[in-house]
Amino acid sequence: MTKKEKITQTALQLIVNQGIQETPMSQISKVSGVAMGTIYHHFKSKNEIINQIYLDVKKEFGASIMKDVDKKMEYKARFYQIWKNIFNFFYQHELMFRFSQHFGHLPIITETTRQEGLVFYEPVIDFLAEGIQLKILKNIDLQLMTETIYGNVVALTQLAHSKTLKITNTLLEQAIAISWDGVHNSKNLEQ
Amino acid sequence: MTKKEKITQTALQLIVNQGIQETPMSQISKVSGVAMGTIYHHFKSKNEIINQIYLDVKKEFGASIMKDVDKKMEYKARFYQIWKNIFNFFYQHELMFRFSQHFGHLPIITETTRQEGLVFYEPVIDFLAEGIQLKILKNIDLQLMTETIYGNVVALTQLAHSKTLKITNTLLEQAIAISWDGVHNSKNLEQ
Amino acid sequence: MTKKEKITQTALQLIVNQGIQETPMSQISKVSGVAMGTIYHHFKSKNEIINQIYLDVKKEFGASIMKDVDKKMEYKARFYQIWKNIFNFFYQHELMFRFSQHFGHLPIITETTRQEGLVFYEPVIDFLAEGIQLKILKNIDLQLMTETIYGNVVALTQLAHSKTLKITNTLLEQAIAISWDGVHNSKNLEQ
Amino acid sequence: MTKKEKITQTALQLIVNQGIQETPMSQISKVSGVAMGTIYHHFKSKNEIINQIYLDVKKEFGASIMKDVDKKMEYKARFYQIWKNIFNFFYQHELMFRFSQHFGHLPIITETTRQEGLVFYEPVIDFLAEGIQLKILKNIDLQLMTETIYGNVVALTQLAHSKTLKITNTLLEQAIAISWDGVHNSKNLEQ
DNA sequence: TATGAATGAGTCTTCATTCAT
DNA sequence: CATGAATGAAGACTCATTCAT
Structure with a gap:
């Protein structure tokens, strides 16, 4: 090291x-x-260390998102897999998760850094945009959808870290189902 | 004053x-x-001021939750109304909302204060517990459900405050629908 | 009160x-x-309180010095009685004693107050001066003699208060004897 | 420095x-x-500075006590020399002397520091204990004797510093004689 | 590259004193 | 005579940053 x-x-x-x-x-x-x-x-400064950590976290996050996600998989299966990837990353990297939650919004993080970090979210945003376009997902503002689902993962992660909830496969599936049921387009007969 | x-x-x-x-x-x-x-x-100290603010915020929050919610209303209508109440409180009290989001988790807030603050959430928790019991809502861990829905409101509030999204009635209804579709029990034929 | x-x-x-x-x-x-x-x-101020205490202490001290001392008594007997009076006062008024020891020298005590306090020591000084004049005591600078004897009483008092020493009549007599043997004029055959 | x-x-x-x-x-x-x-x-703190000074003072004090004192010298001669050493140290190091007198008793000085400082007094205490054992000194509680003699030195020092007394060899000898006459065992014929 | 002693502006907090009632 | 809320100047201490080695 x-x-x-x-x-x-x-x-x-x-x-x-x-x-x-x-x-x-x-x-x-x-x-x-x-x-x-x-x-x-x-x-150069303490702030620069914090900005560096911010970028490191985002980078590692970005590298995990699309693990085991294949274009050939069904949309819903990919949705579930991505959700799990994000959750697993958060769950296994508690320090990074808490850093993002608690310090990610501070003005210490420069706008430049924030912009650089955004790129790592793009695959998810693109994936959701695709779902909307295919009418698999509800026709809702993309930002709202992204933030909502992200919030859902965060909710489960926090409970997991606080140990008030034991994470089982069933529970995980239930949690993802909340997201899926919330955003998918039930009027689309193809689904 | x-x-x-x-x-x-x-x-x-x-x-x-x-x-x-x-x-x-x-x-x-x-x-x-x-x-x-x-x-x-x-x-007594700067910390005590912050703890006082924490309690003030929770108290005002608690006072808003159940506005215009009547036991005689349908469950779903009440769900929508409560969701709107929380959102409206957050939206109209931006300082308080941001205070909760950014400082509510800090160790500066004592455990005692935190406990005192919890009581104001009880009505919502009771309401959701009732929904689960009546099989109107999915049979999911109560904490997970609470935190998830709370997170949904937060997501919309943040977008609203950041002005990247103009809040219309339609949008609000869509946002609530994500929550409702996510947690309500679609297998219950009565619904 | x-x-x-x-x-x-x-x-x-x-x-x-x-x-x-x-x-x-x-x-x-x-x-x-x-x-x-x-x-x-x-x-008028905190200092004035302290100066007041200083004077109160000196006054009470002065009032105790000559208790049970009679001009008709032998010089040595009076010496012993005065020594005991001072010690008893210090021993029984621990707060006053400690106040004098620890704060009596501070510049907080004004010169005026200090002068006012001096008067209460006069009887002892006069008594020692008389002893020198009568050649019962060594012909030594009066101030040195006064301070030395005073210091002897203080030494015993401190040990008494600290409870490292149990005060018995024997011990008290021994302590006074140190003073007496130290200052009395052994060459004076009358003694 | x-x-x-x-x-x-x-x-x-x-x-x-x-x-x-x-x-x-x-x-x-x-x-x-x-x-x-x-x-x-x-x-670490202002208190630590004060404790350091306390120890420095005690240390220098300890280093001066036994100057020019030789086991082969008569007991009385050694008594006089040690008394002079202590006085000289106090007289020449007015700041240190006044520091000890005025601040040495404060609770700011920690018990640990106080314990560490005690060691430097040991030679004197041992010397006096020896005198008692040899029946050269009166058979009096050791602490009382130590504190009394110490007080005698202090008395002279204070007068010396206050300049109300000019220190001459005669005066010094007289002052020591008060101590010696006070504590030595006149019944011991060997003396 | 690496070190860690040195810097001093800035922070929270205390407390003697005042004053309106 | 009595009250106690209000004042603000002053103190101990912290810590990001620099610099001589």
Whole structure:
């Protein structure tokens, strides 16, 4: 692991558990074992570390979305698979998930960074747009649909992390069904 | 308006727009027109102000939920009305909504405060539990259902506030329909 | 007990146990049951309270010094009695003793107050001066003798208060004997 | 002189002359020429500085006690030499002396620090214990004897510093004689 | 590249004192 | 005489960032 990675990993962990303001650079230095000066050799500022983490998270997220999704699969099956991929990523990367939830909206994240991060969501957005166009999904504003489904995954993830809910296959299917029933076009006889 | 209210209102506004750490007590003092010492006469600490705001928000939220909801109404109509109530509250009280979203999860909010705040959600939870029991809603874990629907309202609210979406009656109905279609029990012939 | 006495008594107790800076006026107000404004009605400032306590202590001290001391008694007997009087006063008035020891030297005590307090020591000083003149005591600088003996009493008092030493008559006699042997004129055959 | 020494020396001087509460860290910083942050780099808190000074003082004190004291010297000669050593140390290190007198008893000094400081007194205590055992000194509680003699030195020192007394060899001898006459065992014929 | 001591502006909080009632 | 809410200046301490090595 490079020093740069040591820094971002340590920062991610500390920031998620303590908050940004409660995580001084000196602590990142001590816990990561990288000297203050060295941190500033690799990053211009504390904000830059946070922006870097933001991008790392989005990137890894983007890399997971389309796993095991094949164009040849039925639309609904792909919907389910993508939903599961996102959930699994969130579930298995708790630190990254919590980072996104709690710090992703802060003005610390620059508009540039935010723009760079958006690209990783494109496959999902395209997929949903396709569903609307094929009239498999309801003809609803694309943003609303995206955010709603995303929110559904987030809801399950939070319950999973809080351990108030044991994640079973049944439960997972039920959760996805809420999304599917919510957005798919029941008037389309083909479905 | 009492001094105490002046303090919390000013703090709410500043904190939502700038963040907690970016809002020094001196600024709250200056903007509210209440002297530093007086603030500390009414609140033990900055944290206590934030906890007070948290409770104020939850309380006002709780007071809005059941507006125009009558036991004699059909279940679905009540579902729609409650959904609208929550959305309207969020939409009209942008500061409070953003406060909840961005700061509600922080450890600054004490467990005691959090517990006190929970009570205001009870009517909704009871309403959903009733729906499940009557088999009008799917037989799904109550928490998952609650969080999911809550997330749906949040999704629309955020788009509304960001002005990327113009809120029309049609859109609102569509958004609620996503929730309803997602959770209601289509196998129940009575429905 | 008048309000004024309530204030000084409470202040004495709190200040001795916590220190001056660690005893806010608000606490004196709360513990004494006298409102802030009322305190400032009776005393111009916090310093004035402390100066008042200083004088009260010295006054009570002065009133105890010569108890049971009779001009007709032998010099040595009077020496022993005065020593005991001072010790007893210190021993029985621990708060006052500690106040004098710990705060009596501070610049908070004005020079005026200090001068006013000096008068209460005069009987002892006169008594020692008389002993020197009569050649019963060594011909030593009067101040040195006074301070030395005073220090001897203080030493025993502190051990007594700290409970590391149980005060018996024997011990007390031994302690006084140190003083007496230290300052009396052994070359004076009359003795 | 290291930065750490600059800090404690400046603090010692300011605190003795102004008091602890009257000496803000900002002043220590300005007068010592060491930045605020640097002070806190070397010391955890203002209290830690004070505890450090306490130990420094005790240490230097301990190093002076036994100067020019030789086991082969007569007991009385050693008694006089040690008394002089302590006095000289107090006299020449007025700041340290006044620090000990005025702040040494405060609860700011931790029990740990106090314990650490005790060790430097051991040589004197051992010396006095030896005198008692040899029946050269009166058979009196060791603590009482120690504190009494210590108080005698303090008395002279204070007069010396206050300049109300000019310190001559005669005076010094007289002062020590008070102690010696006070504690030595006149019934021991060997003496 | 790497180090970590040094910097000082900025923060929360305290508290003696005042004043309207 | 009595009250206690209100005031704001001042203090201890933090921490992102720099720089000499």
